[in-house]
Amino acid sequence: MNVADEVKRCLSGRQVGEFYGFEPNRAGYISCPFHHEKTASLMLYKEAGRGWYCFGCNQGGSVIDFVMALFGLSFQQAVIRLSFDFKLGLAPTRATPQEASEILAERRAEAARREQERVDYAFLASEFRYWQEAAKVFAPTRETGGFFHPLYVEAVKRLPYLEYWLDEHLGR
Ligand SMILES: [Zn+2]
Structure with missing residues (x-):
């Protein structure tokens, strides 16, 4: 053939x-x-x-x-x-036809992974901006007398992780 x-x-x-x-x-x-x-x-x-x-x-x-x-x-x-x-x-x-199907499936899975990563990145980038803003707005000041706003506490907890993740995935 x-x-x-x-x-x-x-x-x-x-x-x-x-x-x-x-x-x-x-x-x-x-x-x-x-x-x-x-x-x-x-x-x-x-x-x-x-x-x-x-x-x-x-x-x-x-x-x-x-x-x-x-x-x-x-x-x-x-x-x-x-x-x-x-x-x-x-x-x-x-x-074989079977292997051809597998090649196609791999290619599809790869495209799906890339798309998922793009979506995750956009989502976490917006999260990062939100918590950065929260950390600024709810930062403890002299007037609050050392009171830590819960959103500030949350922001301080989340920002390092978000920053790390975004750095890791930058430019992919
Ligand atoms: Zn036609």
Whole structure:
């Protein structure tokens, strides 16, 4: 079997679409990137060996056709790209459909981790600003006669941890 056939046999339209950033809806459709549309009418088949079909513009084909059209590549370039991205064919060991799924799952998990970290960072940065402000506003003064406002106490407790966390995650 040649590399192109191998690529088609191992991969599904759905794996390839998701790998390149598309998010199929429950029924397996995405908005077609090849014609302008609001509804999702391009089916990414989830069975290995099947590609895609757009019911809007009546185009379809294999995963190789999809990558050719998506990135404006020749047939051979698209085969190489898929082989490389899914570690098929051109890699010393060929991935099984199972391994291709795992590569995709890893990539998704990595994207989710990065997104979570971004959300955490934004949240903790706003917490940090809040408690910094609280430490200033509720700082004990001569007039309070040494009384420590609970929010000041809380702020002093929290700020070092927040500062440490934000430093650790800066620029990631
Ligand atoms: Zn279309």
